[in-house]
Each structure stands twice: as structure tokens, then as C-alpha cells.
Amino acid sequence: PSGExxxxxxxxxxxxxxxxxxxxxxxxxxITERKRGEDNARLESLTDPLTGLYNRRGFMMLxxxxxxxxxxxxxxxxxxxxxxxxxxxxNDKYGHAGGDRALAVIAEQLRVSFREADIISRHGGDExxxxxxxxHDPEQLVQRLRQNLSEFNKTDELPYPVSxxxxxxxxxxxxxxxxxxxxxxxDRRMYEAKRQRQ
Numbered sequence: 001p002s003g004e005x006x007x008x009x010x011x012x013x014x015x016x017x018x019x020x021x022x023x024x025x026x027x028x029x030x031i032t033e034r035k036r037g038e039d040n041a042r043l044e045s046l047t048d049p050l051t052g053l054y055n056r057r058g059f060m061m062l063x064x065x066x067x068x069x070x071x072x073x074x075x076x077x078x079x080x081x082x083x084x085x086x087x088x089x090x091n092d093k094y095g096h097a098g099g100d101r102a103l104a105v106i107a108e109q110l111r112v113s114f115r116e117a118d119i120i121s122r123h124g125g126d127e128x129x130x131x132x133x134x135x136h137d138p139e140q141l142v143q144r145l146r147q148n149l150s151e152f153n154k155t156d157e158l159p160y161p162v163s164x165x166x167x168x169x170x171x172x173x174x175x176x177x178x179x180x181x182x183x184x185x186x187d188r189r190m191y192e193a194k195r196q197r198q
Contacts, residue, residue: 004029005032006032007029007030007031007032007035008029008030008031009028009029009031009090010026010027010028010029011026011027011028012025012026013025019108023182025066033041045057045058046058046061048121048122050100050103050104050107050122050188051103051104051106051107051122052107053107053110053111053120053121053122053128054119054120054121054122055119055121055122055123055124056121056123056124058121058130059119059121059131060179062119062131063131063179064118064179066131066133066178067171070171070172075133076133076134076135076136076170077131077132077133077134077170077171078131078132078135078138078141078143078168078169078170078171078185079129079130079131079137079168079171079182079185079186080129080130080131080132080138080141080166080167080168080186081123081127081128081129081166081168081169081182081183081186081187081189081190082106082110082127082129082145082164082165082166082167082190083126083127083128083129083164083165083166083190083191083194084102084103084106084127084128084162084163085127085162085163085164085194086163086178087099087103087125087126088101090102090160093160094159094160098159098160101158102158102160102162102191103122103126105152105157105158105162106128106162106164107120107122107128109145109148109149109152109162110128110130110145112148113141113145113148114130114132114141114143114145115132117133117141118130118131118132118133119131119133128130129183129186131171138168138170142166142168145164145166146164149162149163149164157197164192165188165190165191165193166185166193167185167187167188167189167190167191167192167193168189169182169183169185169186169189170182
């Protein structure tokens with residue numbers, strides 16, 4: 001009556017009484033709380049608690065599904081590999097709380113810069129990976145991200161600037177390459193970009 005969504009586990013079974021009459025019986029149990037607990041546990045296993053982004057496990061699970069689908073239905077996708085610049089220096093000077101704040105800021109700027117349909121993750125440590133679906137101009141996305149970071153750095157919200165080194169690789173599974181190969185290519189280009197900026 002309240003309009004709240006509930007989950008029920010229902011089992012139905014046929015039976016016959018002594019007079020030969022046939023009936024269908026059933027047992028129903030409200031499992032809403034258990035379902036919520038399972039959903040929360042699953043969400044926690046797939047997301048990074050600091051940033052709220054997908055973690056490596058969640059990202060790989062979702063991207064593998066997209067990857068297999070793209071083998072059948074050709075789609076344009078680009079994998080972006082990004083690394084927070086100078087996290088060790090931030091941690092050394094401002095403590096791990098400062099480093100955590102920088103990671104949270106990067107996560108928010110990634111959300112703002114990419115689209116809702118894109119899959120964004122903190123891959124571990126200071127690394128972030130994004131799958132941008134139906135992306136035809138990766139450089140434009142990188143420029144948007146850099147612009148957003150530049151605007152954020154002007155706010156003086158943090159006592160240090162935040163920046164990213166970004167590499168990307170088009171994801172084209174029709175050629176038979178593996179998902180790991182595309183991730184490696186994007187990672188390699190990210191390190192090339194980092195070297196050029198040093």
C-alpha cells in the first residue's frame with residue numbers, strides 16, 4: 001500500500017487430498033531485507049569506498065560485458081588510462097588525508113568530464129581507467145578533463161594543484177585483440193604522456 005518495492009521468495013507445489021481433489025499450495029517469504037543486504041554487499045565489492053567509483057573488479061566485470069557485445073555489434077569505444085601526478089609528494093607533505101582528498105577530487109572531475117554512460121573506475125592507487133562508449137574524439141574528452149581540472153585548481157579549494165597524465169587507446173574487439181591488450185596500450189600511452197610532461 002505504501003508503494004515500497006518488496007522482494008518475495010515464493011514456492012508453489014501441487015498436492016492432492018484423500019478425496020482425490022487437486023490443489024495448488026504455496027509458501028511466500030518476504031526477503032526484502034536480505035535482498036537489500038545482498039545488493040549492498042555486491043555494490044561494496046564492486047566500488048571503491050574512497051571515491052565511490054567502480055573498483056578494478058567492478059570495472060573489469062562491466063567492461064568485459066561491453067567488450068563481448070562489441071565483438072558482435074561494432075561499437076566505438078575508447079579506453080582512457082589516467083594517473084594522478086605527484087601523489088607521493090602530496091602524501092609526504094599533507095599526509096594521507098591530503099592524498100585521499102586529491103583522489104576524491106580527481107574522481108569528481110572525471111565524473112564531470114565524462115558522460116553518465118561511460119564506465120569510470122579507480123583501478124588502484126593513483127590510477128584511474130575509463131571506458132568511453134561511442135567516443136569519436138578522445139582528444140576532445142582529454143581537453144575537457146584538463147580544462148575542468150584547471151578551473152578547479154583556480155578555486156584554491158586545495159593547497160596544491162591536481163593534475164593527471166592521460167593516455168588512451170581505441171577499443172576495437174573485432175580484430176581479435178584481448179581487453180588486456182587494449183588496457184596495456186592505454187597504460188603505455190599514459191606513461192608516454194607523463195614522461196613528456198616532466
